[in-house]
Amino acid sequence: MTLPNSRRRVRTQQAPVHWREPCANGECSLHQLSPYIGKIKSSIAGELVKSYSRKGDLILDPFAGAGTIPLEAVIQGRRAFASDISPYACILSQAKLSPPPSLDAALEAAELALVEARDMPKPDLRSVPQWVRRFFHPDTLREALQFAGIGRRPGNEFLMANFLGILHHQRPGFLSYPSSHLVPYLRDKKYPRENFPEMYLFRELRPRLLAKIQRSYKRFTLPFASNVTVRQSAVQRLKFPIRFDALITSPPYMNALDYGRDNRLRLWFVDPSLAEPVDNDVTRRRKAFTDAITSLARKVESGLKEGGYCVFIVGEEFKRSFDAHPSDVVVSTLHEYAPSIHLRKVVTDEIPDVRRTRRECCGVKTELFLIFQKQ
Ligand SMILES: C[S@@+](CC[C@H](N)C(=O)[O-])C[C@H]1O[C@@H](n2cnc3c(N)ncnc32)[C@H](O)[C@@H]1O
Structure with missing residues (x-):
């Protein structure tokens, strides 16, 4: 990753070793409602929520997928706003954030x-x-x-x-x-x-x-939250809350995962009439990825409270066919369209083979955690 000139003094560090430890046996069982490709580990999501927000804060995840980050937010007494383009993802977020009371x-x-x-x-x-x-x-x-x-x-x-x-x-x-x-x-x-x-x-x-x-309901630690919102929307069209305290999100892995194809059977049951199960433009085309991050950057610039954090988890892509890494796109786009948001820290995590969805063909071997903060 290359940093824009003004951002070169940024702390970079390796992910802590304990991020490698399995968490499936200790996590809230709602995390295991249904599988989802590209899902973040709940223990890592929980640590990000703890480090970059406070109790009562409103946390946004506009690429919420299976709702892992919003669920960890609610477990830790935050308010959550989850959104995703996929109707399957939205069902999972809604189910996790407002389950029946017993x-x-x-x-x-x-x-x-x-x-x-x-x-x-x-x-x-x-x-x-x-x-x-x-x-x-x-x-x-x-x-x-x-x-x-x-x-x-x-x-x-x-x-x-x-x-x-x-x-x-x-x-x-x-x-x-x-x-x-x-x-x-x-x-x-x-x-x-x-x-x-x-x-x-x-x-x-x-x-x-x-x-x-x-x-x-096996390990159910969720306090029943009243302040949760789930929306089905492309990030480019999403109406953000006017003010929010943190944004923690993982955009689609550029050209690596296909959320429509890989969830096709569940999506068919969600809505058999969907011609194209999920719009994968942002995943497939670099320009669409850049446009999505640009629209996000503008909304973060206007809505994130002062001192608030914005965390992007970006799957790094090594294919030669791209002239920029996804992390470069995120850093330079925020630099341009969210000038009051500064990159503070970069954490690098090598993804072990057991956690990769398609081990042999996809280039994503590293996840970068880009931690920005509003001045
Ligand atoms: C890396 S996944 C998020 C995984 C999530 N953090 C989790 O733990 O399950 C990226 C998500 O972005 C969604 N997505 C793709 N294009 C989108 C768009 N234009 N607007 C909003 N969401 C989009 C995909 O449906 C997918 O769920």
Whole structure:
């Protein structure tokens, strides 16, 4: 990364070693509602929230993805504003930030929804695309479609998120034929139908959904927040709150991850009519990435309170085809469009192979944490 001339005196440091430690067994179980590519580790998100904001602060995450940063914000007594272009991401954020107040309440809501879903007209599977049908036993798919019809209603995000979290995997607690959990691929070569017939039977939704909801409440430390906002919007069109205390966000990894393709099955259940599951322009084209960061920089310049922090987590890209690294784009764009925001610190974290979504083909091996502060 090259720093603009006026910003050369910036502290740079390696990420602390404890950022490498696994956190899945200790984190709030809501973080595990449903998988999401490019998700930040909750322990790192929690540390950023703690270091760069105070109790009661309003924290913005305009590329919220699975809602990891907003959830950590709320756990630590901050207010959260989450936004993302993807409807799947917004369901996850909404579910995590405003879950039912108790396990009993969540189970009761699920039972009511399951009864209502059962009374819905039986779907005609001929209207379902072949690529979706390949993942499910026909009776499982019918139940899933009926339930998704209820889950899509506003206010049912928690049920929908739990349902999407059990949509595909190879384990018995999931609905699909054997497939991977993060990005939907059938594992029918590894588990051929002739040798594993039990993996291709009808999988009833009710016991799986209720068990999933119980898992979601396993480590539940969330104080119920009233001050949370979730919006589905491209950052370029997003209306920010007039004043906010911090912005902590990770923009899409330039040309590395495809949030539409990699979440395609869950997105289809969220809205089967979406022609293009998610607009990936910002991910694919450098100009769109720059435009998105420019619009963000302008909003940060006008809305971030004095002394407030702005933290960008940027996946560094090493492909020769780019004439600038994403971190350079972020630093120079903020320099130009947010002159009162100064780069204070850069933390570098090597991403171990186990945390990379596509190990062999994508160039993102390093994450940079760019810490800016308003003068
Ligand atoms: C690196 S991910 C964020 C991951 C998140 N921090 C988490 O822990 O799950 C980047 C996100 O940017 C979203 N995105 C891509 N283009 C966008 C745009 N133009 N406006 C808003 N969000 C966008 C993607 O849908 C994706 O969820």
